[in-house]
Every structure is written in structure tokens, then in C-alpha cells.
Amino acid sequence: MFIDGLECGVYDREVFEELRAGNLAAIVNTVSFWEDAGETLDRLGMWRDLIRENADLVTMARTAADIEAAHAENKTAIVMGSQGSELLDGRLRYVELFHDLGLRVMQLTYNNQNAIGGSCYEEVDSGLARFGKEVVREMNAVGMLVDLSHVGNKTGLDAVEWSQRPVAITHANPSSVYPHPRNKPDDLLRALAERGGVLGLATYRNINGDWIESVDRWCELVKRAVDLIGVDHVGIGTDLSRKSGLTELNWMRMGRWTRTPNFGAGSAANPGKAKPVDWMADTTGFPVLADALGRNGFTADEASAIMGGNWLRLYRTVFGG
Structure with missing residues (x-):
């Protein structure tokens, strides 16, 4: 069973056909980045329409059992996720409401400091704020996965300690393997694994260096990741952005918060x-990766x-189920 822990592309039937060609049982999509509550509701509505129009290929997942059922039916389960928490509009109750609408994964911060905590690009990481602690516990209560992919390292450690359920880093790599602000230090990764969490290794070129060349x-x-935190805590989170162009890239990197060019994980x-x-230009690369793990020393169970x-x-x- 193949699962991609994070993607952020523009989806249509062709991309869904790629998911099926890659035998993906599930992906976590990106419903929103900087979008507020109303905009995120629009995005969730769009996704429901898109899934309905392609019901022979994909289905929406709320539980692990939904993913297993989709896999048995030769469909790909779409798990709704957000790469930011702006959708809450500062309202704790919105965690439950968005969960009721199907959101199952939420990143605490994207590329900026917010009311929840610090990001990986801030000069000073404030750690998990009081509101952030409330949000994490509310996510625990309703069954929403806490994602630490773009948070600052202190905020990440605080969240791992505060959370009553395992958390995830859905798309990043160990910074001890490739130093980059988006990658995560060993102490955070070990803490995540000790609490039962999972690191989704990203195939995004900008945070891989020459590790990605083959x-x-x-x-x-x-x-290297398995040696660091154990095979039970490593997954794949490609961060694929199929069919996204300059408009989508600028929104991801700049939102509405700046007029100054911002390069995200890139540079000038x-x-x-x-x-x-x-x-791994698209998800048809998943079987290729599975085969490569096998010939590079991983057992069938480890690769699975x-x-x-x-x-x-x-x-x-x-999530349950």
C-alpha cells in the first residue's frame, strides 16, 4: 500500500489517473495555505465537487478504514489537509468544525510566525503559544493530525511534548543529512519518533541537494533517516506540486503578507x-521507489x-477507523 503524506498540486482527472497508475492508496492534499476560513470552505467545496466528478478514481477519506476500503476498490483516498492554520481565524471552535467537514491534517504554522507559534524562517522561534497549546489539544480531541513541517524547531519540540497523540512532519528531511531551514534537526526527529510520530521524507529538490539526483x-x-529514528517512523511525503505554476508558487511563498519577493525554500x-x-516527477514514481528500496537493502516489510x-x-x- 502506497501513501503520499503531502502533496500541493493542482488536481484534475489526468493527475488522478497518475495516482492510480502509481497505485496510490491515499494522498494528503493541500486544501489551503494562507486562505482564511471562508476561502478554505470554498476550497473544500471545490474538492468535494472534484471528487464527485471523478468518483471512479478517487474518494474522500475521513478514517484509516476509508483508505483501506478505497485501496480494495482500486481507488485513491484523498485526505484533506492544510499547510497553515489561518483557516481558524483565531477561533478555537473552528478546529472541530473543519474536522466535521473532513479536514484531517493541519500544519500549525506555514512560513511565518502566527498566533500558534514560530516558523522555520523566523529569526527567533517563540515556541508554542498559549493559543497554540489550545489548538493542539483540540486537534487531539477531535482526531486531527498535528503537522510540524514548516514550524520552527522550538515550536516543534513544544508541540511534540504538549500533544497527547503522535504528531507528524509530513514533508521534510533531516537537517543533519542536508542542512536547510525547512529540514529538521535530530533532536526534534528523535522526540517525534519517541512519541510514535512519523517523518515524511520529501522529494522536493530544494531541500535535498544532490541526494535527489537518482x-x-x-x-x-x-x-540515514531510518538509522536516526527507526524504520517504524519514516514515510514518504513527496511535496509534489503537479501542474502548479508561477501564480500558485507566488501564493505559496508570498500570500498577502508581503510585496517583497520571497523565495521560500529557494533563493535569489x-x-x-x-x-x-x-x-518522481509525478506519483507514477512510487513503484520505482519501492523497487529501489528493495535493491538497496530494505526488506519487503521495511519497504512496505x-x-x-x-x-x-x-x-x-x-483519525480512528
Whole structure:
């Protein structure tokens, strides 16, 4: 069973057909970044329409059992996720309301400090705020997965400690393997694993360096992560952005908060969209990666856990089913 812990593309039938060609049992999509509550409601409504129009290929998942059922029916389950918490509009009660509408994964902060905590790009990480503690516990209560992918390291450690359920980093890599503000230090990764969480290793070129140049080379990065936190706590979160262009990229990086060019995980020397990875340009690369793990020393059970089993276990713990 293959599961992609985070994607952020523009979806249509062609992309859904790629999910099926890659035998994806489930993906976590990105419903929103900087969108407020009303805009996120619009996005959720759009996704419901899109799923309904392509019901022969995809279905919406609220529980781990929904993912298993979709897989049995040769469909891909879409797990609704957000890469920010602006959708709450500062209202704690909205956690439950968005959960009722199907949202199952929420990143505490995106690229900026907010009322919940600090981000990986701030010079000073404030840690988890009082409101952030309330949000984390509310997410625990309703069954929504806490995502720490873009948070600052102190905020991440605070959230791991405060959360009463396992949490995730859905799309990042160990900074000890490739230093980058978006990647995570060993102490945070170990704390996450000790509490039962999962790290989704990202195939996004900008946070991989030369580890991404071949699938076999990237398997070495997987080995390093497994050595660090154990095979039961490593998954895949590609951060694929199929069919997104400059408009979507600028929204992700700049939102409404700045007029100044901002390059996100890129740089002034590398300002545009990252070049697609040859072996993971879309989700048809998942079987290729599974095969590569096998020839690079992982047992069949270990490869199965990394490719989706660990995500499914975490989803069952947090979502239920």
C-alpha cells in the first residue's frame, strides 16, 4: 500500500489517473495555505465537487478504514489537509468544525510566525503559544493530525511534548543529512519518533541537494533517516506540486503578507519553481521507489512500512477507523 503524506498540486482527472497508475492508496492534499476560513470552505467545496466528478478514481477519506476500503476498490483516498492554520481565524471552535467537514491534517504554522507559534524562517522561534497549546489539544480531541513541517524547531519540540497523540512532519528531511531551514534537526526527529510520530521524507529538490539526483542515491537518504529514528517512523511525503505554476508558487511563498519577493525554500539564485525530479516527477514514481528500496537493502516489510504502512498506522491512531 502506497501513501503520499503531502502533496500541493493542482488536481484534475489526468493527475488522478497518475495516482492510480502509481497505485496510490491515499494522498494528503493541500486544501489551503494562507486562505482564511471562508476561502478554505470554498476550497473544500471545490474538492468535494472534484471528487464527485471523478468518483471512479478517487474518494474522500475521513478514517484509516476509508483508505483501506478505497485501496480494495482500486481507488485513491484523498485526505484533506492544510499547510497553515489561518483557516481558524483565531477561533478555537473552528478546529472541530473543519474536522466535521473532513479536514484531517493541519500544519500549525506555514512560513511565518502566527498566533500558534514560530516558523522555520523566523529569526527567533517563540515556541508554542498559549493559543497554540489550545489548538493542539483540540486537534487531539477531535482526531486531527498535528503537522510540524514548516514550524520552527522550538515550536516543534513544544508541540511534540504538549500533544497527547503522535504528531507528524509530513514533508521534510533531516537537517543533519542536508542542512536547510525547512529540514529538521535530530533532536526534534528523535522526540517525534519517541512519541510514535512519523517523518515524511520529501522529494522536493530544494531541500535535498544532490541526494535527489537518482532514486538509489535518495535511498541512501532514507537509510540515514531510518538509522536516526527507526524504520517504524519514516514515510514518504513527496511535496509534489503537479501542474502548479508561477501564480500558485507566488501564493505559496508570498500570500498577502508581503510585496517583497520571497523565495521560500529557494533563493535569489534559484528563484523559480524547482526542476521536477526525474524519477518522481509525478506519483507514477512510487513503484520505482519501492523497487529501489528493495535493491538497496530494505526488506519487503521495511519497504512496505516506509511506502505507506507507517502512515496508515498513524492515521488509525489519530483519525480512528
